[in-house]
Amino acid sequence: MYKLMIVDDEPQILEGMKRILDWKQYGFVRIETCESTPEAISKVVDLQPDVAIFDVCIGKDYGYEAIRRLNELHIPTKYIIMSGYSEFKYAQEAIRCGVKDYLLKPVERTKLQQVIEKIIVEDLHGTVGNMNEDALNKDRVLGVSYDSLSKLVNRILLMIKTEHAQNITLKSVADRFQMNSTYLGQLFLKETGMKFSEYLMAYRMLLAQERIQSTDEKISYIALCVGYNNLNYFYTHFQSFFGKSPSDLRGKG
Template sequence: MYKLLIIDDEPQILEGMKRILDWKQYGFSRIDTCESTEAAMSMVVDVQPDVAIFDVCIGKNLGYEAIYRLNELQIPTKYVIMSGYSEFTYAQEAIRCGVKDYLLKPVDRTKLQRVIEKIIVEDLHGTIGHARNESLNKDPVLGVSYDSLSKLLNRILLMIKTEYTQNITLKSIAERFQMNSTYLGQLFLKESEMKFSEYLMAYRMLLAQERIQASDEKISSIALSVGYNNLNYFYMHFHSYFGKSPSDLRGKG
């Protein structure tokens, strides 16, 4: 029913944004991504997405400048800006060009959910009753509501969901929080009842499972897309988690 366009010059952010919400539950049947403002402007003109989410800085260009130019064409797309910067100037310019909201990275799932629901109801005149089912607000690995988890754990889970393709570690996250990695690991384990490494592996495995069952993409490509550079390591983890090989899961061996 709806079309979505996400623009960011970092591929891992694009992948994370495609998975941060269950877009199909909200009626988005088409999701496109772009890594430059030039490509984004052409896509908006050609496809006319219902919603476009722009990063504020795309290479040397600014997302809101592209939105200004698109507004001149009177295309009815609704825009949201996301940014790693909380600078007032950026937010001010975003408001001036009529964006629906300005979200800071890492994008908070609940805030994005509220923005999208508001756009669907107020601007697209749709309904969201079916989208508010319980599973949308549950973590796929832990099986519990995000609302029941601490703010710290939610932030860590968001980082994993947007950076799982990279070499993300407990140590690298602890450095960003300026915390001791051992202490942070203990907090993670106490609240989630899983080690950080176990959660990261489980999340990657669930994504791999989804892609294996939904496509004929090569297993090596899928392994790389979920953060495994070593294919043997991927097979070992996969068999350990599911008790079968990727080809068995796909029903081809």
């Protein structure tokens, strides 16, 4: 099946990109991440991923320069550039390197989905018709289609998916939208049936459950990765949410 490489110098972005899509449903059985250009070039040469997603700026380096060097080695990887900048010169350089698309951060799930599906069909000669479209288009916490939610709520959900490992709060989200946090919280509750804090906890718990059952990572590390700096706080939430401890879940996994 397919291999994926994600390159960004911000660990939280790497984590968010790993979770933004259900990569396994698209056939990606291996996902590697890198935080520097030299490491990325070395890994792409060794792994030869089917798809590689590069940030446009990786430290002091440019993602498109790494792609240009890799193209010279005739590696058949298909590249996507993501960027927090809408500057034309970056997009122009990316196009010159033959990237499949240039996505602005925060990367929209539906746009990334469309690009990946296009690459699978047109470049990798695979199919996406056998995937469960309902599962792909449903929010894992709410169990409803993203299409049934407003653009504002979808943007909030995307922020949670990409920034859940950070100290994201209703107030910090409201500040970015230049909205009153109480009003935004009411809108979110009315549309989703959950408070912002309840959704955030549920999302973090489901991610933690997935990692506990599929990896041998330490519980303390998993807690940190899903946004809990306080391990006791994590255990309390986990026990409340699942009715069992993380070690019990792993033991029965």
